Amino acid sequence: MHATDCTALTVTGLTLDLDGRRILSGVSFTVRAGEFLGLIGPNGGGKTTLLRTLLGLLPSTGGSIAWADRDCGHPRLGYVPQRVGVDAHFPLAAAELVQQGADGLLPRFGARRREAQQRGDELLARVGLKRQAATSFVHLSGGQQRRLLLARALMRRPDVLLLDEPTAGVDAEGQEQFCGLLRELSREGITVILVSHDLPLITAHADRIACLNVTLHWHGHARELDAATVRAAYQCELQRYQLRQPINPTNP
Amino acid sequence: MMATSFFDYGFLVRALIAGAWLAVLCGVLSPFIVLRRMAFAADGLAHASLGGLALGLFVLRSGPTPTAATYVISFLFTCLVALAIGYFARRVQSDTAVGACYVAAFAFGVTLLAARQRGLGHLENLFFGSILAVQPLELWLLAGLTVVALAACFVGWRWLGAWTFDEELARAEGVPVVALRYGLMLLVAATVIVATRVVGVLLVAALLVLPGAVGCLSARRLQGIVLISTLASLVSALSGMAASNAANVPPGPAIVLCAFGCFLAAFTASRWRDRRAFRPPPLIPTA
Numbered sequence: 001m002h003a004t005d006c007t008a009l010t011v012t013g014l015t016l017d018l019d020g021r022r023i024l025s026g027v028s029f030t031v032r033a034g035e036f037l038g039l040i041g042p043n044g045g046g047k048t049t050l051l052r053t054l055l056g057l058l059p060s061t062g063g064s065i066a067w068a069d070r071d072c073g074h075p076r077l078g079y080v081p082q083r084v085g086v087d088a089h090f091p092l093a094a095a096e097l098v099q100q101g102a103d104g105l106l107p108r109f110g111a112r113r114r115e116a117q118q119r120g121d122e123l124l125a126r127v128g129l130k131r132q133a134a135t136s137f138v139h140l141s142g143g144q145q146r147r148l149l150l151a152r153a154l155m156r157r158p159d160v161l162l163l164d165e166p167t168a169g170v171d172a173e174g175q176e177q178f179c180g181l182l183r184e185l186s187r188e189g190i191t192v193i194l195v196s197h198d199l200p201l202i203t204a205h206a207d208r209i210a211c212l213n214v215t216l217h218w219h220g221h222a223r224e225l226d227a228a229t230v231r232a233a234y235q236c237e238l239q240r241y242q243l244r245q246p247i248n249p250t251n252p
Numbered sequence: 253m254m255a256t257s258f259f260d261y262g263f264l265v266r267a268l269i270a271g272a273w274l275a276v277l278c279g280v281l282s283p284f285i286v287l288r289r290m291a292f293a294a295d296g297l298a299h300a301s302l303g304g305l306a307l308g309l310f311v312l313r314s315g316p317t318p319t320a321a322t323y324v325i326s327f328l329f330t331c332l333v334a335l336a337i338g339y340f341a342r343r344v345q346s347d348t349a350v351g352a353c354y355v356a357a358f359a360f361g362v363t364l365l366a367a368r369q370r371g372l373g374h375l376e377n378l379f380f381g382s383i384l385a386v387q388p389l390e391l392w393l394l395a396g397l398t399v400v401a402l403a404a405c406f407v408g409w410r411w412l413g414a415w416t417f418d419e420e421l422a423r424a425e426g427v428p429v430v431a432l433r434y435g436l437m438l439l440v441a442a443t444v445i446v447a448t449r450v451v452g453v454l455l456v457a458a459l460l461v462l463p464g465a466v467g468c469l470s471a472r473r474l475q476g477i478v479l480i481s482t483l484a485s486l487v488s489a490l491s492g493m494a495a496s497n498a499a500n501v502p503p504g505p506a507i508v509l510c511a512f513g514c515f516l517a518a519f520t521a522s523r524w525r526d527r528r529a530f531r532p533p534p535l536i537p538t539a
Contacts, residue, residue, distance in 0.1 A: 017404035044273075054425045077446065079425070092417065093472035100413040103424070107409040107475075136472060138418075149421075156425070 004066070006033040008075055008191040009054070009159055011216065016046075016053055023049045026063070027216045031193065031208075033068070033075075033159070036186040038206030038222065039195045042203035042234045045213040047195045048082065054193075055079055068159075075191070076103075078158030080149045082165050088138055094148050095120055101155035123151040127181065139152040139197050144171040160191040167196060179205040199230065261385050270386040271489040271507070273394035274450050274459065277443055279485030280401050282464030283477045284436055287416035292347050293337065293437070294352030297330055298444040302453045303361035304329030305378060305445070310364045321388060323445055333357045334434075365463035381452035381504030383493070393446045401439055404479070408432065413474050422437065429498040451504035462511040469518040484514045 009031040016024040024046045031037050039047050051052040052058045054065060057076060068075050099120040108116055124130050127147040132140060140148060146166040153161060163182070167175040175198065183205050185193050196202045203209065203222045209232035211225075218229045285294050304326030305318060312321055340349035365378075377385070405412065414422040415432050423429050440460065447456040467481030492507030499506070506532050 057423055077424070079421060081418070081421055081424075084421060086418065090287070090467070091419075091468045091472055091477065092474065096413075096473045097417060100410065102410075104410055108407065134472065182284065187340065 007031070008033040008035070008068055008100050008209040009193075010066040011054075012066070014050070014053065014060055014065065015050060015062035016058065017061045018049070018058075022214065024053070024060075024212075025215045027212065028063075029210055029219045031160075031191055031215060033191055034186060034189045036183065036205065036207045036208045037194070038202035039193060040197070040199060040202060040230075040233070041208060041212035041214060041217075043231075047212055048164055049120045050212060051079075051164050051193070051195060054162060075159030076156055078153030078161045080146065080153050080161070080166050082168070084149070085137060086144075090138050091136055093134050093136055094129055094140065095124060097137055097148060097157055098123055098151045101152035103156055120151075122153060123154050124148075126154075127151045128177070129239070143174040143178075146170065150178075150181070154185075158190060160193065161185065163194045165195050165197065167198060167201065175201055205221070258338040263386070266386045266388070266391060267493065268384045268393055268490075268504070270347065270383060270394055271493050271503075272442075273391070273398050274447055275463075275485040275489035276457040276482055277394065277398040277401055278447070279463045279482030280398075280405055280478060281436070281439060281443060282460050283467050283474070283481045284412060284464070285415060285440065286438070286464035286468055287461055287477075290436070290440075291457075293350050294440050294444075294460040296337065296350040297334060297437070297441050298453055298457040298460070299354045300333040300357035301326060301441070301444045301448060301456075302378065303333070303357035303364075305448060305453070306361035308370075310368050313507070317385075317387070317524075318449070319471045323389075323393065324366045325383045326445045327442055329357070330445060331438060334437045334441055338434075338437075339520075352525050377452070379452045380502055381448065381455065383450045383451050383507075388447055389445060390449050395505065397439070397442055397446060401443075404435065404439070416474070443502055451507055455504050455508045458508040459488075460513055462508075462515045463488070466514050466518040467523040469515075481495060484511070484518070488514055 007030055011030070012028050014024055014027040015022070027046075027050065039050065041047050049058060053060050067077075095117075099116050102116055102119075121130070121133065125131050127150055129140075129144060129147055129151065132144060132148075137145065137148065150161075150163070150166065161182070167178050170178065177202055179194075182192050182194060186207070194202065194206065201227055206222045208220060209225050210219045211220050211229060212231050217233040218225070285291055292425050305322065308314075308322030308325035309319065311325060312319065314322060318326070337346070337349045337353045340352060344352075406427035411422070411427045411432060414425055414430055416524045419429050443460070444453065444456045447459065450456075451459060463481040463485035464477075466484040467479075470480045471477045488511035489507050492510040493503050495501070495510065496503035496506040
């Protein structure tokens with residue numbers, strides 16, 4: 001655990017209705033700065049909606065979201081979405097898209113431009129896409145696209161990273177590498193909130209887990225996640241998933 | 253015609269300047285229209301502007317030459333159509349909303365023009381443009397719009413870049429995407445109205461789409477795309493006017509055909525480049 005005592009996020013009684021349907025109901029939890037939080041739950045459980053609400057893309061119906069506390073200041077958010085809305089002919093190259101992730105408004109010239117290019121190249125190298133810098137986004141594989149989106153999010157020097165199923169459709173080795181990188185970032189002090197359906201992966205890498213299915217069913221240390229909790233959150237048996245951490249035998 | 257005599261004719265000089273301003277304006281706007289997949293919306297607004305121009309001519313009871321008041325009425329009408337498209341797009345697909353609104357506005361314009369046809373003379377000027385009849389008012393409007401478009405592009409460069417990639421990601425990064433979308437639609441609305449005089453309502457959409465398509469086929473960076481788009485637009489406008497003068501054909505269609513020529517060249521070059529880059533190895537290794 002690399003989290004500090006500083007609170008990065010406090011969610012209190014968060015409720016959200018969309019088209020007359022309750023998507024989130026009374027969700028409350030806290031995330032400490034530098035913590036790696038895994039957000040799990042069944043499809044339609046409100047995970048993506050929660051991320052979008054945290055990012056301010058959806059207005060909540062009730063409750064509150066407080067980023068950081070007074071000592072830590074307001075954090076900078078980085079977002080890696082599930083997918084991006086580009087068509088098969090989108091021309092921009094990987095390096096360009098990563099550099100676009102930087103803060104600011106005006107185009108950069110001279111030394112500032114070179115600095116942004118250098119940082120973009122470093123981030124591309126860090127996510128293993130150095131050789132694909134000049135390749136169009138649409139010519140990258142699904143896994144490479146997710147890594148590029150992570151590099152783009154890191155370009156903002158975020159305090160908190162929110163990732164929506166970045167390992168979906170990625171092979172096992174790619175998933176391990178991606179989560180390993182997130183683990184590294186967490187060690188460096190970046191708070192990570194990762195939505196995933198991959199229970200073995202997320203329990204292996206995350207510090208804490210939150211089980212969400214409209215309401216927050218459970219929130220605690222990853223090693224304490226047991227089959228009964230998962231069954232309650234998903235409302236069914238999940239025999240395919242062999243949780244990597246030992247399950248409490250007294251609570252089957 | 254010799255170069256010295258060319259500059260003796262004020263209407264030719266005005267046509268040249270108008271073509272250059274319009275080329276830069278469309279060349280700067282076009283990549284964002286193409287990258288945001290708003291080509292059909294731009295085409296729709298271009299057609300809808302006929303309704304606005306017809307309304308202006310009908311209400312003001314003026315002749316076939318639009319005045320400043322005609323342009324204001326036309327701009328307001330086209331903005332109304334843009335808002336209607338946005339409103340209908342909440343319930344139906346956006347291209348359905350564009351298709352529904354632009355044909356209605358176009359039909360409205362044709363009906364009004366039919367009612368006023370007796371005093372308006374050659375209506376094909378509205379449809380296909382008449383660059384040689386450009387007035388100083390239109391030159392100033394084109395210059396002002398070009399400056400506004402360039403300034404907006406410079407000030408919001410990074411926002412525009414993020415917006416062209418993904419709207420929701422841009423929103424999460426703090427980009428005011430609604431303001432950008434409506435800002436671009438307003439600029440397109442104003443451009444198609446003023447450009448009517450140069451290439452006409454039926455052909456202006458080509459100048460808003462083809463240069464951007466050329467840029468997207470030729471470059472991998474946004475700066476490069478905008479630069480190539482502007483250059484392609486300028487080449488199309490100037491070569492189109494030269495071809496029109498040489499072959500004695502209408503300048504509007506000549507400009508659009510030159511823009512399509514640039515598109516074909518960029519398309520062919522892009523295919524050739526990709527074929528070279530991704531040439532598969534031979535199935536049977538050579539000795």
